[in-house]
Each structure stands twice: as C-alpha cells, then as structure tokens.
Amino acid sequence: MSIVSVQRAAFALRNVFRQRVRSAATLAAIGLGVAGLILAGGFVQDIFFQLGEAVIHSQSGHIQISRLGYREGRVRSPEAFLIDQPDQLKRSLLTEHGVHQVLERLSFTGVINNGKRDLGIIGEGVEPDAEAELGTYLRYVEGRALKNSDADGIVLGQGVAKSLGLKAGDRANLVISLPEGAVNTLDFEVVGVFQSFSKDFDARAVRIPLAAARTLMDNASAHVLVVVLDKTEDTDLVLDRLRARLSGNEYELVSWRSLSDFYEKTLKLYDRQFGVLRLIILLMVLLSVANSVNMTLFERTREFGTMLAIGDRPGTVFQLVVTENALIGLIGAGFGIAVGCAAALAISAIGIPMPPPPNSNLNYTAFIRLVPLDVLVAGTVGFAAALLAALMPAWRVSRMKVVDALRHGV
Numbered sequence: 091m092s093i094v095s096v097q098r099a100a101f102a103l104r105n106v107f108r109q110r111v112r113s114a115a116t117l118a119a120i121g122l123g124v125a126g127l128i129l130a131g132g133f134v135q136d137i138f139f140q141l142g143e144a145v146i147h148s149q150s151g152h153i154q155i156s157r158l159g160y161r162e163g164r165v166r167s168p169e170a171f172l173i174d175q176p177d178q179l180k181r182s183l184l185t186e187h188g189v190h191q192v193l194e195r196l197s198f199t200g201v202i203n204n205g206k207r208d209l210g211i212i213g214e215g216v217e218p219d220a221e222a223e224l225g226t227y228l229r230y231v232e233g234r235a236l237k238n239s240d241a242d243g244i245v246l247g248q249g250v251a252k253s254l255g256l257k258a259g260d261r262a263n264l265v266i267s268l269p270e271g272a273v274n275t276l277d278f279e280v281v282g283v284f285q286s287f288s289k290d291f292d293a294r295a296v297r298i299p300l301a302a303a304r305t306l307m308d309n310a311s312a313h314v315l316v317v318v319l320d321k322t323e324d325t326d327l328v329l330d331r332l333r334a335r336l337s338g339n340e341y342e343l344v345s346w347r348s349l350s351d352f353y354e355k356t357l358k359l360y361d362r363q364f365g366v367l368r369l370i371i372l373l374m375v376l377l378s379v380a381n382s383v384n385m386t387l388f389e390r391t392r393e394f395g396t397m398l399a400i401g402d403r404p405g406t407v408f409q410l411v412v413t414e415n416a417l418i419g420l421i422g423a424g425f426g427i428a429v430g431c432a433a434a435l436a437i438s439a440i441g442i443p444m445p446p447p448p449n450s451n452l453n454y455t456a457f458i459r460l461v462p463l464d465v466l467v468a469g470t471v472g473f474a475a476a477l478l479a480a481l482m483p484a485w486r487v488s489r490m491k492v493v494d495a496l497r498h499g500v
Contacts, residue, residue: 112389116382117422120472123375124426125433127368127468132434132458133442134364138357140454142322142346144287145353148227150346151193151316152325153332155179158340160313168197169269172311180315186335188328191318193220196303196311200266202246202296204254211250213264213296215303218243224318225284233258233282240299244278249293251283258282264298266306276306287446288352372471380479383415387483394487404488411484412477419476423469430468434458 146152160171173179180192196215201208218236225235232251236243244264246256256262258280265275278298286292304310319328325345333343347353387394394407441455 112382112386113418116379116386116418116476117425119375119378119382120419120422120476121426121429123371123378123475124423124468124472125430126371127471128427128430128460128465129433129437129458130364130367130371131464131468132460133456134360135461135464136457136459137360139459140456141287141353141356144227144454145350146227146318146322146346148225148286149288149291150349151224152319152322152346153317153329154344154346154349155183155315155317155332155336156313156342156344158342160342161344167269168199168313169309172309172313173315174311176312176315183315183317183332186328186332188319188321188324189317190320191220191224193217193224193316193318194300194312195314195316196300196307196309197313198266198303198307200264202250202254203263203265204256204260205263207254208265209250209253210294211264211296212294213298213303215300215306216297217300221297224316227287229285230282231285233280235282235284236297236299238299240279240281242276242278242302243281244296244298245282245284246280247292247295248283248285249289250296251280253293256280256283264296264306268308274306274308276302278302290352372475375472375475376479379415379419379476380483383411383480383483387411387487391487391490395490398490408484408488411487412480415476415480415484416473419473422476423472426472427465427469431460431465434460 155173157171157173160168176194180194183189183192194217198213198215200211200213202211203209216236217238218240219238222235222237228235230245231248233245236245244262246262251257254262260280261277262280263275263277265273267273284292286295298306300312317328317332319325325347329343329345336343397407397410398404435458438457438459441457444454444456446453
C-alpha cells in the first residue's frame, strides 16, 4: 500500500470520528443488523440440528442397510428381503472407523389386540439395551424402555396406547400372518408408552425384543442394520466408505436424511420462513445505512465542493466517501459480530421454550447455535451493505458542479 493510500485511509478514518452522531447511528444500524442475522441464523441452525438429532435418535440412526429393493417391496413381500446371517455383517461393520454401534431390526406388520378391539400396527423387533442407548429422543410418558430381560415386553407409541386404552402393566396380543399363510400370535406385557417427535410414527409403532420378533415371524434374520456413528457430521463420509465396501453385495445403504421425509419438509419450511426474515433484516440495514450516508453527504456538500475547487479529482472524492463507509462497515460488522455472539451465548445459557414443530409431539428448548461460517457471512453482509449504500451517493457527490456545491446551504 502506497503512502498516499495510507494517508487517504487515515483522513477517511478521521472523518468517520468527526461525524460522531451520524457515524454512531450508522454503526448502530449495521451492528444491530449483523447481530440480528447471527441470532436468526443461529436459531435456524439449532432447529435443523435438534430436528436431525431427533430423527436419528428416535427412529433411523445415521445409516440403514437393507437388501436392495426392501424399501419398495417390504409391504408386499418383506420375507424376500431378509438379511441372512446379520451378525456376521454386523461384526464387519463395527470395524469401520467412525462407527459406534450397529443394531439389528426385524420389521413386521400385523394387528395388536387389547381383548376388545384390534388396531393395525407397524412393528419392529429390536435389541432392547442397544436401542435404549440410541433412542435418547424417545420420551416415555408411561413405564420405561425395553430391556434385554423383557422376554415378553412391548412398548407402544402414544397413539397406539391411546387408541386401545392400554397403559403400562396391561397385556396385549400381537397377531401376524406368516408368508406360508399361517397366523402366529404372542402375548405381551406393556412395559412402556413412548412419545417421539412424529405423531404419525407414534400412531402405529410398537417395538418388541428381537428374540420375540424372530419367534413370532419364525426366522432368525433381520431386515435392517442400523449404523450409529460417533459424529453426525461424518454421515456422508462413512456412507461413501460403506457403499464402496459393500458394493456388489446387493445391499442398499441410505442416510438418515433420505429416510426422513418429515425432516426434509420441515427443513424447507423453516428455511423459507427464516430466509424471508434474513432478507427483511438485510433491507433494513441497507436502507438505514443509505439514509445515514445521504444525510452525511448532504451536510458535507460544501466540503466536497472545496476539495474539487482546490484541484482534487472527482475520483478522489468518490474514493474518500467509499473508504469512509467501508471503514464504518468494517467497524460496524465487528461490533455486530461481538454483540451477536454475546447475545447468542446469553440466550443459549437460558434457552428458548418452543412448541412442537409441525406434525410433532414434543416441545423442545431452542438455543442459538454459533456456526463460524454463518457468523462470517453475517459480518460480510453488514460490511457489504455499508459499501453498497455509499456507491450511488458517492458517485453523485463526486459529479457535482463546483459552483453548485460551494453555494449549497447559502
């Protein structure tokens, strides 16, 4: 940077602090706008994070592995898509870096009976203790989760329990049809009633121990292996490695995002809503800064006329105005980042009680999640708004006639 450039920057900085009231108003507008973007963005990021974790830790896990075609054909002929010797595949998957746990599930459809009436259900045979570790987002409104010692235990979704009037300690019968045409039934004790993030899931879901499901269905296989990772952000990386590892074995590997249509729809809904909010904040910052810049330049018209009269080029005046506003934008962005991050930490220390998302059962506490990239983008937006708001007024004032500028206000 040349000496002249440094001198111009120093002169511009001195002008910023000379117009203290106007500069303070501009800095406040930029800072509050940047802080607002940080808080809005952090709130949205927390919604996405918590909703994703709810999907993972109540239903899907991070990755599910099944036979190719299972998801399309499970209703018509689920017996055609069983994974034989699932324990062997499970042991192999556990050697993969980043994999924390692998669970077996055996799915079935049937009818649950309370002695008076029936209800169609979608059931799963699960490994109780492992599922309890995974299902941290399942809330038990009655009773408790399944344990490995519950040979004849069953847990019901809240909607199932409500429809049949069942509660913890009651008995219920499961009836399913086998592929050969026979009907099989087992008697279970309700040990718990759970509530997940999805009303639709709770309205039809029941879970029983994997051993009981294999007895009920007369096989020793599994339909799905659920892979739980150490870190959710590693999902795509591990998914690609597992696909390469299992290629040619007619397995289908699906991530939790693809499994949850509810998550994708909710993400799009909130993204649109808060996208509009971000746009409103941006426009407010732009208009506030533009108004402040115009007022400042109006008050300094004679000053700029004097600069032109003593030989400064119009480009010099233009650069001076732009530099001043770039400095204001830089200072305001830094101020906004500091305020936004401090407010985010303070709000997160308390939490924001939130109602359930659409089609969900569970209230939750929202926080402001600070993502470095989002914070940087918010600061950049504040700086860019200050810079863009100055371009047109700076061009206009640099093109004024010297005589008109010197007569301004006389």
